[in-house]
Amino acid sequence: SSSSKILIKGGTVVNAHHQVVADVYIEDGIIVAVRPNIRQVDVDAVVLDAAGKFVMPGGIDPHTHLGFEFMGTKSVDDFSTGQAAALAGGTTMNIDFIIPIDGSLSAGYKAYEEKTKDSVMDYGFHVAVTKWDEDVSREMDIMVKEKGINSFKFFMAHKGVLMLDDEQLLEGIKKCKSLGALAMVHAENGDAVVEGQKRMIELGITGPEGHDLSRPALLEAEATGRAIRLASFVNTPLYVVHVMSSDAMEEIAKARQSGQKVVGEVLVSGLVLNNSGLWDPDFTIAAKYVMSPPIRAAGHDKALQAALSTGVLQLVGTDHCGFNSTQKAFGIDDFRKIPNGLNGIEERMHLVWHTMVESGQMSPTDYVRATSTECAKIFNIYPRKGAILAGSDADLIILNPNSSFKITAKSHHTKSDTNAFEGMTGKGKVEVTIAGGRIVWANGELRAVPGSGKFIKMPPFGYLFRGIDKADANYLSASRAPVKRFTSSA
Amino acid sequence: SSSSKILIKGGTVVNAHHQVVADVYIEDGIIVAVRPNIRQVDVDAVVLDAAGKFVMPGGIDPHTHLGFEFMGTKSVDDFSTGQAAALAGGTTMNIDFIIPIDGSLSAGYKAYEEKTKDSVMDYGFHVAVTKWDEDVSREMDIMVKEKGINSFKFFMAHKGVLMLDDEQLLEGIKKCKSLGALAMVHAENGDAVVEGQKRMIELGITGPEGHDLSRPALLEAEATGRAIRLASFVNTPLYVVHVMSSDAMEEIAKARQSGQKVVGEVLVSGLVLNNSGLWDPDFTIAAKYVMSPPIRAAGHDKALQAALSTGVLQLVGTDHCGFNSTQKAFGIDDFRKIPNGLNGIEERMHLVWHTMVESGQMSPTDYVRATSTECAKIFNIYPRKGAILAGSDADLIILNPNSSFKITAKSHHTKSDTNAFEGMTGKGKVEVTIAGGRIVWANGELRAVPGSGKFIKMPPFGYLFRGIDKADANYLSASRAPVKRFTSSA
Amino acid sequence: SSSSKILIKGGTVVNAHHQVVADVYIEDGIIVAVRPNIRQVDVDAVVLDAAGKFVMPGGIDPHTHLGFEFMGTKSVDDFSTGQAAALAGGTTMNIDFIIPIDGSLSAGYKAYEEKTKDSVMDYGFHVAVTKWDEDVSREMDIMVKEKGINSFKFFMAHKGVLMLDDEQLLEGIKKCKSLGALAMVHAENGDAVVEGQKRMIELGITGPEGHDLSRPALLEAEATGRAIRLASFVNTPLYVVHVMSSDAMEEIAKARQSGQKVVGEVLVSGLVLNNSGLWDPDFTIAAKYVMSPPIRAAGHDKALQAALSTGVLQLVGTDHCGFNSTQKAFGIDDFRKIPNGLNGIEERMHLVWHTMVESGQMSPTDYVRATSTECAKIFNIYPRKGAILAGSDADLIILNPNSSFKITAKSHHTKSDTNAFEGMTGKGKVEVTIAGGRIVWANGELRAVPGSGKFIKMPPFGYLFRGIDKADANYLSASRAPVKRFTSSA
Amino acid sequence: SSSSKILIKGGTVVNAHHQVVADVYIEDGIIVAVRPNIRQVDVDAVVLDAAGKFVMPGGIDPHTHLGFEFMGTKSVDDFSTGQAAALAGGTTMNIDFIIPIDGSLSAGYKAYEEKTKDSVMDYGFHVAVTKWDEDVSREMDIMVKEKGINSFKFFMAHKGVLMLDDEQLLEGIKKCKSLGALAMVHAENGDAVVEGQKRMIELGITGPEGHDLSRPALLEAEATGRAIRLASFVNTPLYVVHVMSSDAMEEIAKARQSGQKVVGEVLVSGLVLNNSGLWDPDFTIAAKYVMSPPIRAAGHDKALQAALSTGVLQLVGTDHCGFNSTQKAFGIDDFRKIPNGLNGIEERMHLVWHTMVESGQMSPTDYVRATSTECAKIFNIYPRKGAILAGSDADLIILNPNSSFKITAKSHHTKSDTNAFEGMTGKGKVEVTIAGGRIVWANGELRAVPGSGKFIKMPPFGYLFRGIDKADANYLSASRAPVKRFTSSA
């Protein structure tokens, strides 16, 4: 078909490790060649002119919740609609979180397999671990060895629903290490959050601002620091999802400075929003900003941008989990009942470009690293994903740095009736998205193909695991233990 | 009697706030006058010449365990012998920890009342809280309102025996705040300690070095940071007992920099020892250093000294809890069974003087602050204790900066058959100790009087609580909550 | 006379080390007694009822510029009028900076002696060192040994006028150490400031906002860190005047954590203002905020408050240096010509009480420490000053915590036609000021007596110098140098 | 010739962005293909079996001093011998520092052109700026625009010889920014170093240990912090050469955390040595460790390793500057006269592999980044250098991770009669070095070809400069200046 051969001419091809003006030739979903002056051999090939534009790997969103059943309702975007929106925004792969059913990973896996039937782009899975016993431990084996999973997420909050205590968390982290799977944490002190929520209700603070006040940044910093120390104690890499505060970021920075392998994921909401919206007198507006950890006061955004720009934080996700106003209204009398989550899968690539590259804080290569490549590397699917190299999957975008974008619920492709980034504008527009070798977004038109998205298996022992065995052995031999002993009388 | 009137002539009288050459006159256990040139009116008065020497408040040890039943045995020094040793070392008051019996504070209180029958110097109590329920909460009221207790200690380690989880800890801290009592924590991550211990045993590391390796400084730093954040969340002062690592100290420093009221207690063992002893091939020697948190690697000692010198850490205790070699030998095949604890109540004043004042790191006034005054202030018994002022209790010492001391189990007054500071020497010798107006130590002779020690009631709402109500009110009014709301349609 | 005997009844007497309800009896300018229930013996004694009020040491302002000739003009308050304003605000002593004349300290000293003829309260001097040669070095000897000076200030900014380079600064710091005098620094990178100013002018930014933009906080942090390291290298205490940024504060905190003796002085302007005023469209308003280092962006104020509350910063000054609008207008076309300085000597005690004590961040004892006692101790005039003790000078205030104050140029006592704190209100009013045993402020009436103020000699080797010789000796002996050597062939 | 075609079979080809098992085909000095299963077409091609080995980009040493005239003598290795040694150790390019002659950059350039006549591998140049005037500024233009220079180094130490003051440094940094050239600093406080040296001599400490004691880490940290702030003030990237202390590293970490573009270069000596050697009783041994900044106490090495492992520091150089024992002996009576410098160009690749990769701290890809790729990127010659990609220069090595190395002056190829790393052994041996497409090191045999090394021009505006113009513009527009003003009367 016409979509099977594409020649992109004259763009600046940006990989995380290098940018260069070159042509890109695609055939049957694979990038075949990247070099200057590729001649068009096949007349059927679609030719795209990218002169003056950036040709970059399609975005990979490491953190989404499509079709997520949570807090008594279900996020509005399923894999089909959410991914379609992603494509319109330049993202060509997402990694979603499988939530166990009654603690069962397998049951959760099955349910998520079902959800992805109509996928319109490639995807992978993390698996959440929400209780701990021998069965769960065995299922983790299965997930890694049979199902293409290489990361597990542990909740340090959402007490009584998803949260593990430290003993369980430690067991989970150890198991991850043994499997070569990456341990991920949602880092907030769940006990204190419950206490904070009670306090707000007692004070008569029942609106969305109570959400913010009940779980301040110090509770995120605490749990982040705790997870980091536990991972250090086990000596295995750690991935901290949704770093929302400079306080948590500083814990990561400190650990990295001391040589620990900690990955920090920032969200687009954390980068470009602040908590003022939660004080909006209109509940509909205020409620749309409710997510956990909360979007923080102004200042945290700048600090997170700075940390991202120099690699203290590594990548940008969205925690995309849209709800409609009617769903958000479940919590009109009690912020604890407002479904947590907001959109971003469609907006991420634009907002990161504008905020980080247009502002001069990052280069295009940095941008590719933070929005795509680093994610592919961490989850061990590079260079199939996250690169524009011969042999890579043909997931890529053409971004025009001189075009503008505007975000509004009226025109967005996600299904929610509001948009957390309503009214934001900026420079740098994704004009073309190619996923799986097909042009799925061009001229403002979406051509997503239900069922075309593939599950991408992610093998264990990714790059973060290199050297761990040697480090363990070195530690032990340096410990000069056990000591040979005698016993004198005192 | 001859002991009821004492005139100390010509010494440098050191209070935490000022030092001056002056005479001190004592009558019936009370300091009556502090000024130059006090004339001797009563011929019965004992006159002590202190020219060229320092006259200072007797030491107050904020952290002791006399007659402590722990790990299946009992610490060798009871109140009588332990306090006698204290007097010989210039300490005239200790604050011990009441350990509940089956979780009951009252039962624990009663048992400790019994233990103190033969006290030879004044003492006070902290009360440990080792489980959480309504009864415990009610007993805390009684302790504060009726029993003269103003501090409670929570264990974040010693899992299954003493440890509370975060929910319980939070409840305890809240209760403390409401009572004006100081929350204290033993800060180590107890879950991880258990894991670390198992790991050592599995590796065949069963000796005292396994104690160190199983609970590294990062687990102390973690729990310290966690307790600090929880106390901040509740907005109440926190007292961290036995800060043993620079990592934990840095958590305290960071909190204090941001305006939080956190008190850090360092131990004399933390100041002057390092972990090398735990690797000694002689089990008897290695075992005597086993305490928790462990004495850390060289470098931590210097960092703790520095922090103490500038008030980043506030006071010095001992965690005095002596065991004999035969008791330590319970753990000859498993370090987990070595009773935790070492001596210090007799050595503290000398070692702190030598390490901090003789080294030039602290002045005599700083020394008095760190060994006596700050403790008296924190536990709200200043200026009755911790000061040489007219009206204060006559607990004081005469220290000769030009005399030397040497520490050895042969000559010490505590009952253990070893001494953790064996062989240490230094300058600055406590030549006279006066407790309750009596000369109890002079010319190397101890004249302790069993039963002469009094229980010192410590009233709640000490100085650390000043302003907390105002800060709470300001926080709330600054939060601009609750917001008055309407709801638009999306 | 009626003023020679005063009995203050029933107040809460606050010293830095203790607060207690007591009476205070004063005779001939000296505090004679502090104890409960002093009976009025002399019928001539004025009796003041202080029930429900705080009786505290009069404020000592460590940093003023009265009658200062600077930038081609002279600050509007001389010693007489500036000190009168101080008394109306509860400050009973100031320490001013002698500025050398053509680099000569003696000439400067003489000029300042003249300026103080009509002093209405006690005062002391720091001496600035604005060039370096053998003469200056010799004059420093004279200042310390004959003139009652124990501190010298070095400028790291004001290039070409006051600034020293690092070599000179090092010489100055070394000389200070040898004299037992405290080295003080104005810490900004003067070279970079000049560069920043040029840049602003080139950009057409000539207004007061250019003052802020030309010398950002990082230049203050840089110089603060540099001075700290140089003082550490010499091993002598350092006093950093006017810490205006959290960045500079963090340098101090870091040094103190590592055991270095660094004192940080915060200004009342730094505590309660932010830089928004410099953007005011009215030049008259904007210009009044011009001082160096600049008042920083919001956020720095809170950070400085927090650091002050826990003793990371030690005391509060004003840098009082008022100019009239007509003087400020010298720089209407060029912010570099706006005389630097603003008021505060009258407002400090009220604003610190309101901001720190009323907010719950500090206790009254902390307040006394930060506004009076610590200054007296640092400059070695405690307990003559900075304390309400028998024998201390009768400089004290009665503050009513339930009264309110309002600041406005209309009613203030300083001579400037504007007030940097215009319109500010708060709780906690100084109702009575007693200086030198005389009631100089009561019922809103000022009774300052020209010529009654005395110069207070400040002896060298204050408390910060204790232990330095021992530390030096220890350092050397620990260095294991010189090494005895032989030389092999390679 | 036989050397023009080389086929490397079956190795693990490691680039900084990816490692993969592949063959590498080289023709005429260029890498032609990198892919699995390259068939040997040309029978003349040399085939190398790399199975089980790593094929990596040749090392690039960013910091050498070949043929350096310094301290009255000349470093023993010239470009020919030093580079030959480099090849034997797996380094295929070095960037040396042109030192001006009488301040003239052009004169220096000419002299260095001469020195490189017999180069045996490719090289580039940084240019030192050792005075400041209009001529120097103009010469910087020429260097960048005509001579292939894109970096300039400023000395903050070596007072009176190489050192600039802050005003000059600022001018230099500004000039660098305008040219798109990278500013580099030798960061030590030169004024304080002179003071420290005098102090040592006065104390009779004239041996090598005096070198260490005279310039402690705090002086390095100070200057590092200062340079960072000045670069931030100018908003241009900064490269800190030879970061030797954790203190300096922390300054870099802090800056990077706040988003500043600071590059930290660590030396192999800083990574693997400590200062104990300077206390060796044998002058010949002690003197060989004298370099500036000094090698620090144990602990700094571990901290620098940790920072390197996570990218807080970016790359590893050597500061190779060998002197013979007879030259070192110039300072037998005065450490100030010991020529500063030690070897490393030959040892770097081995020692970094052993210390960082064998220890488990870094992966092979990290290793390539830190020893080669990052340098090539920073100096804007990537992917010609620093990569094994089709089109890159054929500079590469084959490292056998199972072979061992041993370092000793007896067998090394550099010309000095001692080796700072004498006796060190480790795993990971460079078995083959290919430079410019020629096998120059194999089977322990060196086949360097004098004159075969080419000067590599380095264009300005490398990747660190991306976004700076946008950041500048954003800063200005965010400053809301100039303000439009009116003037009220006060």
Ligand SMILES: [Zn+2]
């Ligand atoms: Zn989450």
Ligand SMILES: [Zn+2]
């Ligand atoms: Zn999520």
Ligand SMILES: [Zn+2]
């Ligand atoms: Zn404990």
Ligand SMILES: [Zn+2]
């Ligand atoms: Zn204890």
Ligand SMILES: [Zn+2]
């Ligand atoms: Zn100043």
Ligand SMILES: [Zn+2]
């Ligand atoms: Zn000033």
Ligand SMILES: [Zn+2]
């Ligand atoms: Zn250098």
Ligand SMILES: [Zn+2]
């Ligand atoms: Zn060099």
